Amino acid sequence: MAHAPGTPTASSAARTASTDMVVMTDVQKHFGEHHVLKDVSLSIAPQEVVVVVGPSGSGKSTLCRCINRLETITSGDIRIDGVTLPQEGKALAQLRADVGMVFQSFNLFAHRTILENVTLAPIKVRGEKKKDAEKHGLELLDRVGIADKADSFPAQLSGGQQQRAAIARALAMRPKVMLFDEPTSALDPEMVTEVLDVMVSLAKEGMTMVVVTHEMGFARRAADRVVFMDDGRIVEQNTPAEFFDHPESERARAFLSKILTH
Amino acid sequence: MDIFVDSAGPLLAALGTTVVMAVVAGIGSLIVGTLIAAARISPIPVLRGAAFAYVQFFVNVPLLVLLILAVFALPDAGILMPLAPTTVVVLTLYEAAYVAEAIRSGVNTVGNGQIEASRALGFTLGQTLSLVVLPQSLRAAVQPIGNVMIALTMNTALAAAVGVVELTSAANKLNLVEAQPILIFTAAGLVYMLLALIIGLSAGRIERKVAIVR
Numbered sequence: 001m002a003h004a005p006g007t008p009t010a011s012s013a014a015r016t017a018s019t020d021m022v023v024m025t026d027v028q029k030h031f032g033e034h035h036v037l038k039d040v041s042l043s044i045a046p047q048e049v050v051v052v053v054g055p056s057g058s059g060k061s062t063l064c065r066c067i068n069r070l071e072t073i074t075s076g077d078i079r080i081d082g083v084t085l086p087q088e089g090k091a092l093a094q095l096r097a098d099v100g101m102v103f104q105s106f107n108l109f110a111h112r113t114i115l116e117n118v119t120l121a122p123i124k125v126r127g128e129k130k131k132d133a134e135k136h137g138l139e140l141l142d143r144v145g146i147a148d149k150a151d152s153f154p155a156q157l158s159g160g161q162q163q164r165a166a167i168a169r170a171l172a173m174r175p176k177v178m179l180f181d182e183p184t185s186a187l188d189p190e191m192v193t194e195v196l197d198v199m200v201s202l203a204k205e206g207m208t209m210v211v212v213t214h215e216m217g218f219a220r221r222a223a224d225r226v227v228f229m230d231d232g233r234i235v236e237q238n239t240p241a242e243f244f245d246h247p248e249s250e251r252a253r254a255f256l257s258k259i260l261t262h
Numbered sequence: 263m264d265i266f267v268d269s270a271g272p273l274l275a276a277l278g279t280t281v282v283m284a285v286v287a288g289i290g291s292l293i294v295g296t297l298i299a300a301a302r303i304s305p306i307p308v309l310r311g312a313a314f315a316y317v318q319f320f321v322n323v324p325l326l327v328l329l330i331l332a333v334f335a336l337p338d339a340g341i342l343m344p345l346a347p348t349t350v351v352v353l354t355l356y357e358a359a360y361v362a363e364a365i366r367s368g369v370n371t372v373g374n375g376q377i378e379a380s381r382a383l384g385f386t387l388g389q390t391l392s393l394v395v396l397p398q399s400l401r402a403a404v405q406p407i408g409n410v411m412i413a414l415t416m417n418t419a420l421a422a423a424v425g426v427v428e429l430t431s432a433a434n435k436l437n438l439v440e441a442q443p444i445l446i447f448t449a450a451g452l453v454y455m456l457l458a459l460i461i462g463l464s465a466g467r468i469e470r471k472v473a474i475v476r
Contacts, residue, residue, distance in 0.1 A: 068382055090386060097384025107375035111398050111474045121383040124393060153475040166379075173383060 020079075021046045021177050021208045022067055027076035029062055029232075036062050037073070038232040044177070047206040051219040051240070054229035055255055060212045063229070064181045067210065068099045081176055097125050100170030100178040104185050106162040108154035108169070114141065115150040118169045126173065133172070140168040144198050160191030164198055177208040184215055216259065220244060228252045265440045266449065269432075276432030277453065283350050283428065284415040284457070290354035291414065292407070295361025299399070300391055302362060303369055313362070320359035326420050328352050333424045349421040357414045364406035368399035401472045408465025412458045419454070429453060 022044040029037035036059045044050050052060045065071040066078060069085045069092060078085050080099060086092045108117050118137035122128040128136075141147045144164035146157070154162055163183055170178060180199065184192045196218050203209055203222040213219065219226050219240050226243040228236050230251045236243070247253045266273065301313035320328075332352045333345065343351070372395050380390040400407075422431035433450040437443050 070378055070382060093381075093384045093386050095384075096382055099382070101379070101382040103375060103379065105373075105375050107373070107379035109376055109379070109394055110372075111401065120393065121380075121385065124389055125384040155475050169379075169383070 019046070020044060021048070021081055022210065023077075023079045024063075024067070025077040025079075027063075027066065027078060028074045029059075029066060029071065030074045036232050037066070040076070040232075040234055042227065042234060044208060044210060046208055049203045049207075049209045049211065049222055049224045050227055051223040051225070052210065052212045052227045052229060053214070053216070053219060053255075054235075058229040059232040060229045061181050064179050064210060064212045067177075067179055068096050068101055070101075093125070097121070097173055098176045100173060100175035102163070102166050102170055102178065102180045102183045104182040106154070106159070106166045106186070108162055108166055110154055113151050113153055114146065114157070114165045117154070117165060118172045121169070122172050137168070137172055140171050141165070144168045145194070158191060159187045160194045163187065163191075163195045167195070167198055167202075171202075177210065178202065180209065180211040180213065182212050182214070184213065214259070216244070228255070230255070265436065265442065265446070269436050273429075273432050273436070276427055276429050279346065279426065280415075280418050280428040280430075281457070283346065283353065283418045283421065283426075284411075287350045287353035287357060287418075288411050288414055290350070291357035291361050291410070294354060294358035296365060296396065296400070298358055298362035299365035299369070300396065302366055303395070304391070305387065317359045317362055320356050321363075325352070325356050325417055326423060328356060329420055329424050345424060345426045346421070349418075349424065349426050353414060353417060357410055357417070360410045360413070361407055364403045364410055365396075365399050367406060368401070368403035369395060371402040372398045398474065401469075401474055404465055404469040404472065408461060408469075411461050411465070415457050415461065416454060 020043040022042070024040055024042045027037050027040040028035070029040075038059075040059075040063060042050075042063075052063060054060050062071055066073050067080070069078075069088075080095055083095060085095065108114075109120065112120060115134065115137050118140060119128075119130070119133040122133040122136070123130055138147060138150060141150055144167055146161050146164055146168075149157055149161060149165070154165070157165065167183075183199070184195050187195065192215065196215060199209070199211070199218065200222045211218070211223070223240045225237055226240050227234055228243065228247075228249070228251075235249050235251050236247070238248070243252070244256065247256055298313045298316055301309040302317070304310060329349060329352050332348050336343065336348065376394055376398075377390060380394045385393065418428055419430040421428050422434060425431075427435075429450055433446050437446045440446065
């Protein structure tokens with residue numbers, strides 16, 4: 001890590017003049033012998049929607065999980081809104097509170113109702129009053145179309161409903177940036193659209209988003225930029241129109257021909 | 263049957279001692295066991311090691327040995343406590359090891375994904391444990407914990423060996439006078455069975471009540 005250990009104010013001292021929301025610089029990540037992220041540098045501007053695509057095993061999920069330090073990196077630097085990610089502890093928890101994350105497998109809290117899932121973090125992490133958190137939570141559930149499920153438990157919802165609840169849970173923290181790690185990969189095909197629709201509307205409202213997905217339709221519709229990864233590297237990045245219609249690299253052409261021909 | 267009626271007073275008092283010891287040690291072992299379980303699954307190596315050593319110690323030393331040690335060694339160390347409280351403390355510490363293991367088995371029912379989700383939301387480690395992991399682990403561990411509580415109640419009988427007048431001890435005393443061991447100890451056994459039945463049925467009720475909708 002770039003910041004000196006033992007300096008609690010390191011995060012504020014590390015604040016840079018950069019206006020980008022997420023800045024990854026020369027990030028390397030190893031899983032044992034396996035080199036999963038190689039020289040990854042990526043900057044994401046506020047309100048930008050970046051869709052990360054690539055073959056499985058290309059490191060795109062790992063990249064996403066490194067941004068809120070669910071995975072630690074071997075070397076390099078990652079900043080959120082100008083602040084270098086601190087070591088595990090209170091400061092990191094505070095920073096994570098500003099970064100919403102949506103997982104492939106929803107990961108709702110099984111012992112809490114949908115509304116409690118949405119309000120738990122605002123109450124416990126942000127110190128919001130229960131009444132305020134519930135009001136905001138119900139608005140969010142309404143917004144993702146499952147207000148009628150507020151008092152249900154996660155297991156009583158369909159996959160698509162659970163994922164929309166998970167999006168509402170992340171939004172309840174009023175995050176600066178949202179990370180989506182293959183949010184539709186575990187869903188039955190007929191439920192993919194309802195989740196993507198919520199994500200498109202978020203993108204339109206100006207949420208800063210990093211989306212790892214196989215949904216090329218979503219990338220075309222909502223992305224400002226498509227980042228193509230292969231074998232741990234960012235191979236190319238471009239606007240969706242340019243990337244899908246005129247991919248520059250051989251590897252991107254091979255990838256696109258495989259997924260678009262059926 | 264007359265022998266029970268004639269000694270009803272002392273027998274009931276002894277049953278009371280058994281129940282009070284079981285209840286107090288039961289509550290105590292739940293609290294201590296939860297803390298041990300939390301330490302056991304924490305990412306801090308020293309805490310994990312200490313909790314592991316605790317569990318190994320109490321699981322691998324017979325309760326009777328611990329009781330005799332406490333009754334004779336503690337006064338030597340300058341700690342003077344009446345026999346019944348000493349027994350309750352030993353029972354609490356001993357059963358806490360089993361409660362911790364029961365809870366730890368429940369922890370494995372909580373998916374890693376939920377732990378990641380709570381970290382991603384900004385929960386500290388303590389909040390992740392107390393808000394997400396332990397509530398679900400405890401629910402999954404209700405039935406195993408019920409079994410630990412039944413064992414604890416049976417284990418209160420060992421207190422007789424160190425001079426506490428509880429149910430077994432009172433039955434023994436009665437037998438010394440009446441010399442009817444089969445009748446007296448069968449009756450005592452039935453009372454223990456009744457206590458176990460009550461605990462088992464309660465655990466079942468609690469389990470149905472707190473069950474997570476899956």
